Amino acid sequence: MTDLLPTAAPGETPVRVMTIAGSDSGGGAGIQADLRTFALLGLHGCVAVTAVTVQNSLGVSGVQTIDPEVVAAQIRTVTSDIGVSAVKTGMLATAEIISAIADACTEVGIGGGGVPLVVDPVCASMHGDPLLATDALDTLVGRMFPLADIVTPNLDEVRLITGVDVVDADSQRAAARALRDRGTRWALVKGGHLRGSDRSPDLLFDGDDYIEIDGPRIDTPHDHGAGDTLAAAICSALAHGYSMPDAVVFAKRWVTRGLESAYPLGAGHGPVNPLWRVG
Numbered sequence: 001m002t003d004l005l006p007t008a009a010p011g012e013t014p015v016r017v018m019t020i021a022g023s024d025s026g027g028g029a030g031i032q033a034d035l036r037t038f039a040l041l042g043l044h045g046c047v048a049v050t051a052v053t054v055q056n057s058l059g060v061s062g063v064q065t066i067d068p069e070v071v072a073a074q075i076r077t078v079t080s081d082i083g084v085s086a087v088k089t090g091m092l093a094t095a096e097i098i099s100a101i102a103d104a105c106t107e108v109g110i111g112g113g114g115v116p117l118v119v120d121p122v123c124a125s126m127h128g129d130p131l132l133a134t135d136a137l138d139t140l141v142g143r144m145f146p147l148a149d150i151v152t153p154n155l156d157e158v159r160l161i162t163g164v165d166v167v168d169a170d171s172q173r174a175a176a177r178a179l180r181d182r183g184t185r186w187a188l189v190k191g192g193h194l195r196g197s198d199r200s201p202d203l204l205f206d207g208d209d210y211i212e213i214d215g216p217r218i219d220t221p222h223d224h225g226a227g228d229t230l231a232a233a234i235c236s237a238l239a240h241g242y243s244m245p246d247a248v249v250f251a252k253r254w255v256t257r258g259l260e261s262a263y264p265l266g267a268g269h270g271p272v273n274p275l276w277r278v279g
């Protein structure tokens with residue numbers, strides 16, 4: 001497997017994908033991270049914006065959500081004209097927005113065995129600022145997980161969704177099982193927040209087999225947008241027809257390379273850097 005995906009010839013339409021997520025004004029996470037990964041992997045990225053966050057390297061100081069009907073309309077108008085081969089979701093903000101997205105996805109054939117759907121169940125920023133209304137978690141799990149080909153929570157999100165505290169390989173497996181019980185086809189329990197090891201192992205589970213997708217732990221404070229970058233790369237590989245295990249292995253290598261060349265930005269946490277691709 002290579003570190004890159006096939007690209008279109010100049011003038012030829014590239015593979016299209018879509019991110020349904022929030023905007024990060026600091027450019028490190030959210031739709032900005034997704035679009036960077038899509039573009040650098042040679043795909044054309046479309047967007048359904050769910051919220052505009054007021055954010056920099058130190059945290060999130062404001063959120064303006066988008067009218068749920070406008071979010072759904074972005075999904076319908078893109079799919080009816082441009083067409084997409086895979087979709088990922090990130091910050092979905094409120095229960096009303098999630099319901100509108102789930103309805104629109106069902107209507108146009110995203111998820112549920114149709115167009116592959118990657119659900120990154122974003123609940124908070126890395127600084128701990130909330131990105132999902134506290135009453136919206138049940139809707140996120142109840143409406144999006146049954147549509148999802150894969151869900152990609154970090155360990156804080158795993159705890160919120162399943163109650164499982166991941167501290168070692170056994171609890172990582174228990175968390176993967178508990179996630180699958182909530183309706184997703186594949187569960188990925190990311191090990192990025194597992195401290196005290198020189199590895200950062202993610203665990204992929206389809207209900208039968210556990211697949212450990214290992215990688216070295218990169219010693220950097222600049223990991224803003226790591227989860228978005230991983231999920232956007234999984235989405236990109238699925239759009240090219242990769243199997244789920246191959247898509248996650250590909251994406252893990254992509255985010256690891258991005259962490260290796262992550263850069264400082266502002267006074268806080270800088271972003272993972274998929275620009276290694278053009279460096």
Ligand SMILES: Nc1ncnc2c1ncn2[C@@H]1O[C@H](COP(=O)(O)OP(=O)(O)O)[C@@H](O)[C@H]1O
Pocket residue numbers: 153154155190191192193200201202215216217218219220223225226227228230252255256259
């Ligand atoms: N310091 C690190 N070194 C290597 N890989 C990491 C590191 N931090 C996160 N990752 C990887 O980046 C991806 C995103 O993980 P994580 O940081 O847990 O997600 P999130 O950004 O959603 O909190 C995972 O594949 C994880 O293993």
Ligand SMILES: Cc1ncc(COP(=O)(O)O)c(N)n1
Pocket residue numbers: 021022023024029030031053055090091122124125126127131223224225226227228
């Ligand atoms: C709009 C938006 N979406 C997602 C994240 C999560 O990224 P991180 O965990 O790196 O803060 C974020 N901070 N902002």
